[in-house]
Amino acid sequence: MPTQVTVSAPVNIAVVKYWGKRDTSLLLPTNSSLSLTLSQDDLRSTTTVRIDALFNKDRLWLNGKEEDATANKRMVRVVQELRAVRKELQNKDSSLEALDEQKMHICSENNFPTAAGLASSASGFAALTFGIAHALGIADKISTADLSRLARQGSGSACRSLFGGFVAWNMGINPDGSDSVAEQVADEKHWPDMEALVLVASDARKDTPSTAGMQLTIETSDLLRERIANVVPQRMSDIKTAIVNKNYDAFAEHTMRDSNQFHAVCLDTFPPITYLNDVSRAVIHLVTAYNNLFTEKSDNAASSKKGYRAAYTFDAGPNAVLYVRREHVPEILAIVNATFPAPADADKQTYLGRAAQYVGQEDKTVVSDLLSKIKMAPMPQGSLKRIISTSVGDGPRVLGWNSEASLLLDNGLPKRTV
Amino acid sequence: MPTQVTVSAPVNIAVVKYWGKRDTSLLLPTNSSLSLTLSQDDLRSTTTVRIDALFNKDRLWLNGKEEDATANKRMVRVVQELRAVRKELQNKDSSLEALDEQKMHICSENNFPTAAGLASSASGFAALTFGIAHALGIADKISTADLSRLARQGSGSACRSLFGGFVAWNMGINPDGSDSVAEQVADEKHWPDMEALVLVASDARKDTPSTAGMQLTIETSDLLRERIANVVPQRMSDIKTAIVNKNYDAFAEHTMRDSNQFHAVCLDTFPPITYLNDVSRAVIHLVTAYNNLFTEKSDNAASSKKGYRAAYTFDAGPNAVLYVRREHVPEILAIVNATFPAPADADKQTYLGRAAQYVGQEDKTVVSDLLSKIKMAPMPQGSLKRIISTSVGDGPRVLGWNSEASLLLDNGLPKRTV
Numbered sequence: 020m021p022t023q024v025t026v027s028a029p030v031n032i033a034v035v036k037y038w039g040k041r042d043t044s045l046l047l048p049t050n051s052s053l054s055l056t057l058s059q060d061d062l063r064s065t066t067t068v069r070i071d072a073l074f075n076k077d078r079l080w081l082n083g084k085e086e087d088a089t090a091n092k093r094m095v096r097v098v099q100e101l102r103a104v105r106k107e108l109q110n111k112d113s114s115l116e117a118l119d120e121q122k123m124h125i126c127s128e129n130n131f132p133t134a135a136g137l138a139s140s141a142s143g144f145a146a147l148t149f150g151i152a153h154a155l156g157i158a159d160k161i162s163t164a165d166l167s168r169l170a171r172q173g174s175g176s177a178c179r180s181l182f183g184g185f186v187a188w189n190m191g192i193n194p195d196g197s198d199s200v201a202e203q204v205a206d207e208k209h210w211p212d213m214e215a216l217v218l219v220a221s222d223a224r225k226d227t228p229s230t231a232g233m234q235l236t237i238e239t240s241d242l243l244r245e246r247i248a249n250v251v252p253q254r255m256s257d258i259k260t261a262i263v264n265k266n267y268d269a270f271a272e273h274t275m276r277d278s279n280q281f282h283a284v285c286l287d288t289f290p291p292i293t294y295l296n297d298v299s300r301a302v303i304h305l306v307t308a309y310n311n312l313f314t315e316k317s318d319n320a321a322s323s324k325k326g327y328r329a330a331y332t333f334d335a336g337p338n339a340v341l342y343v344r345r346e347h348v349p350e351i352l353a354i355v356n357a358t359f360p361a362p363a364d365a366d367k368q369t370y371l372g373r374a375a376q377y378v379g380q381e382d383k384t385v386v387s388d389l390l391s392k393i394k395m396a397p398m399p400q401g402s403l404k405r406i407i408s409t410s411v412g413d414g415p416r417v418l419g420w421n422s423e424a425s426l427l428l429d430n431g432l433p434k435r436t437v
Numbered sequence: 438m439p440t441q442v443t444v445s446a447p448v449n450i451a452v453v454k455y456w457g458k459r460d461t462s463l464l465l466p467t468n469s470s471l472s473l474t475l476s477q478d479d480l481r482s483t484t485t486v487r488i489d490a491l492f493n494k495d496r497l498w499l500n501g502k503e504e505d506a507t508a509n510k511r512m513v514r515v516v517q518e519l520r521a522v523r524k525e526l527q528n529k530d531s532s533l534e535a536l537d538e539q540k541m542h543i544c545s546e547n548n549f550p551t552a553a554g555l556a557s558s559a560s561g562f563a564a565l566t567f568g569i570a571h572a573l574g575i576a577d578k579i580s581t582a583d584l585s586r587l588a589r590q591g592s593g594s595a596c597r598s599l600f601g602g603f604v605a606w607n608m609g610i611n612p613d614g615s616d617s618v619a620e621q622v623a624d625e626k627h628w629p630d631m632e633a634l635v636l637v638a639s640d641a642r643k644d645t646p647s648t649a650g651m652q653l654t655i656e657t658s659d660l661l662r663e664r665i666a667n668v669v670p671q672r673m674s675d676i677k678t679a680i681v682n683k684n685y686d687a688f689a690e691h692t693m694r695d696s697n698q699f700h701a702v703c704l705d706t707f708p709p710i711t712y713l714n715d716v717s718r719a720v721i722h723l724v725t726a727y728n729n730l731f732t733e734k735s736d737n738a739a740s741s742k743k744g745y746r747a748a749y750t751f752d753a754g755p756n757a758v759l760y761v762r763r764e765h766v767p768e769i770l771a772i773v774n775a776t777f778p779a780p781a782d783a784d785k786q787t788y789l790g791r792a793a794q795y796v797g798q799e800d801k802t803v804v805s806d807l808l809s810k811i812k813m814a815p816m817p818q819g820s821l822k823r824i825i826s827t828s829v830g831d832g833p834r835v836l837g838w839n840s841e842a843s844l845l846l847d848n849g850l851p852k853r854t855v
Contacts, residue, residue: 242701
């Protein structure tokens with residue numbers, strides 16, 4: 020009897036950024052990081068793992084295309100480590116089937132296009148790790164922290180996608196990476212009105228891959244040391260407090276400052292890495308001008324009222340993620356759409372996720388007043404390719420053990436190929 | 438008899454950037470800086486100063502438009518200090534006319550448009566300081582270093598425009614600013630084949646003014662401290678050595694790294710300051726790809742050969758200045774023109790300075806080969822507004838004492854107004 024399970028895992032977007040590895044083999048970072056897990060209702064990697072005595076080799080399909088399952092060293096290591104856990108169990112209980120000796124077929128798909136500009140390796144490796152653990156029957160013998168540690172070895176930020184809600188990845192200090200693992204700061208129900216808008220910029224230019232980029236930053240940036248030694252440790256502490264207290268102003272300011280500083284150390288790299296383009300700059304300008312409308316400045320900085328309504332963050336590309344509160348989403352979408360008009364050949368923006376339900380819900384008088392105060396000339400039509408609207412969500416899910424949920428046919432080959 | 442003199446002063450473009458004041462009144466910087474003085478044959482501020490017993494107040498015209506001579510506090514201070522030097526001389530020698538009590542008319546023009554994206558305050562305040570000193574008959578009683586110190590109080594970087602060639606502005610340590618003054622590292626004849634290309638980007642967006650921007654960086658950037666304390670002191674020392682030894686590779690790498698780091702601390706400012714736009718990024722990309730063609734990489738970093746051919750630097754705006762050696766100018770102009778094609782309604786780029794003499798002098802086979810290796814898609818037509826080509830030049834010049842050179846008519850009013 021083959022064992023087959025289908026799981027899904029979420030995307031996460033960091034507000035304190037991971038950039039730089041102190042160990043490139045174990046994927047140990049130079050600083051801790053913190054992310055929000057986005058809802059799998061909108062964005063997810065789905066993976067089916069099937070273990071079958073009839074299979075003669077491990078096989079892997081990603082988004083309908085077969086990959087060489089032995090070529091990806093990081094994946095091979097994750098699979099090996101999970102099989103070793105199973106082997107240990109079998110050694111203790113001889114009634115258990117030797118699943119560790121059977122080959123597996125893994126089929127994984129993202130429901131978001133690569134062009135969405137969302138890194139798929141985090142959700143992909145989280146789903147892979149979670150799925151294999153379930154298929155091997157060891158999921159209840161291994162803690163989520165241990166799964167997180169394994170997923171980290173596949174793709175650093177994957178360790179954060181093993182948890183829902185607000186997730187810290189503690190860099191750890193042990194050379195073997197045993198303490199470099201994610202933990203939940205607060206679950207997905209803690210701050211229920213926290214939402215995310217992904218603004219996908221139109222930009223064909225190929226960016227520096229993040230793996231190569233972050234090592235170049237370590238080798239050449241004089242400013243990274245200061246960030247690692249002094250800025251991030253304090254920020255991790257401060258943003259955790261902000262999250263626990265649901266202090267949006269503090270959360271927003273740390274989020275924006277950390278994104279800015281991550282891109283600053285990229286620019287301080289030699290040759291420089293420049294992920295932010297003119298569309299990104301315009302998003303920063305728009306969010307800054309919008310927030311300023313609700314900020315009461317005072318000569319005494321301590322008595323200034325911030326009143327932030329949106330916080331931008333940019334990963335290794337030009338796309339913005341805005342963390343906002345649900346009550347402001349219709350207004351913010353309207354302001355974004357006015358400043359970044361849809362392509363000339365489309366009558367509206369392309370939406371993914373829950374954005375469509377908010378469109379048109381804004382108070383048009385309020386929006387018109389805000390836009391007149393923001394005074395920003397619209398960007399060229401089609402500067403944004405799509406807008407994805409989602410919320411904070413839970414950790415990986417088991418979707419089912421039967422063939423209905425499966426991405427594989429009964430013969431162990433994918434239902435869909437390209 | 439009125440005293441009248443006409444002078445010119447040069448533009449300077451820093452390779453180690455000044456950004457941040459430790460004293461906003463005396464214009465004392467948070468770090469030392471170093472610039473190259475550009476040739477006045479191509480780019481200059483020209484100033485006529487006339488002192489006349491018949492004038493009833495100080496008056497000032499900038500680029501043909503009268504300004505309130507008492508409103509510019511920084512200018513008032515420079516004028517006062519120079520009059521005080523004259524007064525002291527008169528006290529010692531009663532035969533001297535009391536020029537310090539007579540009013541002056543100052544008329545100043547730049548030969549480059551504001552839209553050239555070159556800061557005019559450095560050359561303008563240098564010409565003003567130099568011109569007034571001559572008109573007051575104290576130019577031979579005051580050292581160039583003292584003039585530099587006075588010009589600094591008008592506009593920080595003006596202190597560097599009092600010297601030709603390669604000029605360091607030492608930040609100093611004295612609270613009164615007495616040791617915060619420029620000095621010549623090497624004169625304009627030292628490295629005769631050093632040339633500059635100014636690539637002026639088309640961008641209507643108004644940038645953050647540098648005076649406000651630099652103070653915001655001091656208040657909010659966590660990375661600026663590291664730059665000030667550790668990076669710039671070492672870089673000043675290293676780039677002086679590179680200049681003295683005419684080591685272009687070392688000069689070029691420090692120039693590019695310092696520009697990158699200056700823009701990195703701007704991005705680390707909150708809210709962030711983003712001067713580099715997509716045209717700037719494309720220039721960085723082009724220069725990096727071009728330089729890479731002449732770089733021999735080795736596993737042993739020490740034995741890698743750099744072979745740089747161009748070094749970019751960006752001030753507080755999107756325009757690039759490339760420091761290059763004369764032999765490469767035709768080739769570089771051809772590569773720039775291929776990557777940044779002229780506007781659709783123009784058959785060629787708009788040139789200022791000596792660029793025209795280089796156009797068409799390139800080896801077309803070599804350029805075609807370089808472009809095929811650089812593999813960069815051309816930017817939209819008209820992304821560059823103009824190209825200015827010039828060399829390293831001398832310090833301020835006295836153009837004449839007679840009415841021919843003067844910007845003022847015999848009646849003390851400007852020849853040209855707008």
